[in-house]
Amino acid sequence: MQVPLLVNDFLHRAVRLYPDKIAVVDGEQRYSYDAFGQRVNRLANALAQLGIRKGDRVGIVSPNSHFFLESFYGTSLLGAILVPINYRLKPAEHEYILEHAGVQVLLADWEHTGELDALRPQLPGVTHWIAARDEGDGDGKGEGKDHTPDGWQDWNELIQQASTAAPDTPEIDENDAVSINYTSGTTARPKGVMLTHRNCYLNAYNMIAHASLRHDDVELWTLPMFHCNGWGGVYALTAMGGTHVVLRAIDGRRIFELIERERVTFACMAPAVLRTILDFPNKNSSGNEEFRIETRPRFMVAGAPPPAAFIERLEQELGFEFIQIYGLTETAPILTVSQPDHYTDVEDWNRRSHAGVAAIGVEVRVLDDSDQPVPKDGESVGEICARSNVIFAGYWEQPEQTEAAIRNGWFHTGDLAVWDETQSIHIVDRKKDVIISGGENVSSSEIEDVLYQHPAVLECAVIGVPSEKWGETPKALVVLRSGNVPGQDEIIAHCRERMAHFKCPSSVEFVDSLPRTATGKLQKFRLRDKYWKGSERKIG
């Protein structure tokens, strides 16, 4: 028997089997799976009444919320396509995405209605504007919270008028798109990544398999849901009937409070969030502890390889468990997983920070420019390429970009890495971030790892800047811990003690902060712009 693999299965299972169990905790709101399922049905029925049909696009601009979770299933039940949009983008970027994706109905968090209103004249295709807003949960601020602004339909009022009955679901193929996730724009204009039901279904199984997700798991949403559908957690955790604990914004105290109170067992995050957590005081299980944490949460990290010291601190100081994964929006996202295994000791923090090995059903190779595997020697750099059912169906209305990314049967990630005989992959840089200095490929992440070993370095980024002599040379941009004032020479000397001279930064600049995407990816192109104005950067 063949039944389409639809992410709707996951919701149906949880609602059928665990109606009384808490599905979502969001501030003061607590929804059981039954209540959650009813809200999803109402949303789907309301969207259908607004004219949304199979294949139509519904956009959402929102931080994490129960509304956001509902929007995934409220659209997928109709065979419609959700376009989850990073709320931190600039208005021009919102406009671009909403227009490019052909969004008909726009869902927006109350805090973002104002900035979106300004786009109305340019977005005649958006026929319905719906604002998500709960009353009386005590964490509201700003006027958008008090009332639904003019020109917006109130989400709760809208769905209140719709039926809780299961919506009419059309015939959906497992290869139909379920979401279009715009890439975060590290290097270029956002592209719309079409993820299919099958992509997301199998990625959810891999998340369950490799993070050992269980029925009694409680996920704290430290990760923005717009980021590749929460790496699939929206689907995977629901499939197991686990509980979603929403976190609207990153806040160390709030995170520890929720871990304690909701007995959190699982969370996904970028390294920057992990740092926030590690830097929060009074969290240790010894000393003057403020929180009694009785669970042993598993933290799944991706977005960048974290410093090895972060992993050691998480596991040794906090007693939590660390899992590194690697993937892209285009890969639904999980490609590789790094956990203690046959070749990886628990305390091999450095190895555990690497991208790791292929997940089930994923074939990963590190290829040279002729799509031939580079030697598995831990040194030869190539591009990570993958072949799998988790790889996206293509870029929305950008077939040439799709052909450029998927060629010779392999998806080309644009990430540069080495691999070793155990097939373990270690990312050395974004393809476009490699610094080629005097003909040598220099990995900026390697330099950053060394910089992080300096006690004064809070954050850092290494970029290539123009050099008369070498063509390009590494420059370090460093955010210092407060109270620390080492000079440039001290930092460079620190590097020279630990690395070949040609790899060391030739200059250091101290900055207040580094530009990051909402998901914590460094936007190196923004750092570089300043130095390369008027020059043409030579790459590879």
Place this chain on the structure above:
Amino acid sequence: MQVPLLVNDFLHRAVRLYPDKIAVVDGEQRYSYDAFGQRVNRLANALAQLGIRKGDRVGIVSPNSHFFLESFYGTSLLGAILVPINYRLKPAEHEYILEHAGVQVLLADWEHTGELDALRPQLPGVTHWIAARDEGDGDGKGEGKDHTPDGWQDWNELIQQASTAAPDTPEIDENDAVSINYTSGTTARPKGVMLTHRNCYLNAYNMIAHASLRHDDVELWTLPMFHCNGWGGVYALTAMGGTHVVLRAIDGRRIFELIERERVTFACMAPAVLRTILDFPNKNSSGNEEFRIETRPRFMVAGAPPPAAFIERLEQELGFEFIQIYGLTETAPILTVSQPDHYTDVEDWNRRSHAGVAAIGVEVRVLDDSDQPVPKDGESVGEICARSNVIFAGYWEQPEQTEAAIRNGWFHTGDLAVWDETQSIHIVDRKKDVIISGGENVSSSEIEDVLYQHPAVLECAVIGVPSEKWGETPKALVVLRSGNVPGQDEIIAHCRERMAHFKCPSSVEFVDSLPRTATGKLQKFRLRDKYWKGSERKIG
């Protein structure tokens, strides 16, 4: 990107990522994944040389062995179809299956070559007879072990001449059959259940998800591999790069030895095997313990609901973990899972013995004769029906039987059950085993549960026998614990104290043993025959 879901992925992943890790322990033999993968490649290349092509059938008659494990992948790499056959069947049954499936190459364990030789005249289609035999592993007995008999090719010699290179794999569709598993014949002539790659792939994911299979799991093969490909363990454990520990025959001491020595963490078994394990002396962690077991194995049980007392003893006395599943060969097999969850307390042994709730991607309903759901009241009996990607492609060359089983879009299991508001399913009987006495449906398993509460009852089976007055009346067949000699009246009184009179057996017969299939299913039709000769049994 769409890539066919092929079980071959699981082997490829383990061989690529964990070449040095032990894949299989079988007596004195220990094969790394690299060595295992090489033996699989050699087997596939050898089979190709013998003319096996995509879609051809290769049979295997063998108890558990490393050869058996190899045969799964040695055939699937070629797109060929494995026919794993219960070695305990009678020669006429072997002949029927081998002929019906059109087996061209027959693989057989050394201990079974003699009985298969007798079938040669009737099986002209079997062109190659290959005997599996290791030398010098010390557990051999019987002449088949000493040398490969005439007319048989020696497995090890055959593959020694074949290449270790990956075989030429044809294009395989995920909906192509990977195995034909003949049903165990509880009620009728064996039927060939065609399982596809997709069936087995998704079942493997469900086994991983619901048994939380991990990379460091070590599975003891208490379950015959021929039984629905070890419930999918052949695939699921390999996908995670776990270790298979082969058990050739059930033996309490050997089981505890292997659990201790190999640090076993997982095993699948029928309730009869669980009883053997529970009845083995000197196993407890208190008192004069003989074994130092440092793992906490998860035992996955199916085939029949075990007495609740077994679960309690397993978890309380031994400290192991119990998981009940339910399924059929036709469902790859996992349909439902029973574990502690939101509605099931750890110590609710009775509920935990039930079939439980639907696995991911499985829709299960309990339907009446018009395919309408029976009330979820824990009392109304209906037939378990399912809709899922784990449901088989059909019976081999029996399209009418397939149509009878899959109708109105639902696979009809033939198992009768009740369900409750939490969707938890409890099997009350095989459809054909319901006793209809005076117009009342009587569940024989309910009576058996009561009988097991009597301290003298070691095993029992309740069947319907002809009755002038009631049409049919329950009869208990009981195997006593040694040393116990209660009379029929005492047993009946025990039942009457605990059940409505109409449900109680009207007669008890003490027997030495009960007929079971190799996988522990009671063959009630064999018990009934004696009483129904000359009568026509009236069923529902």
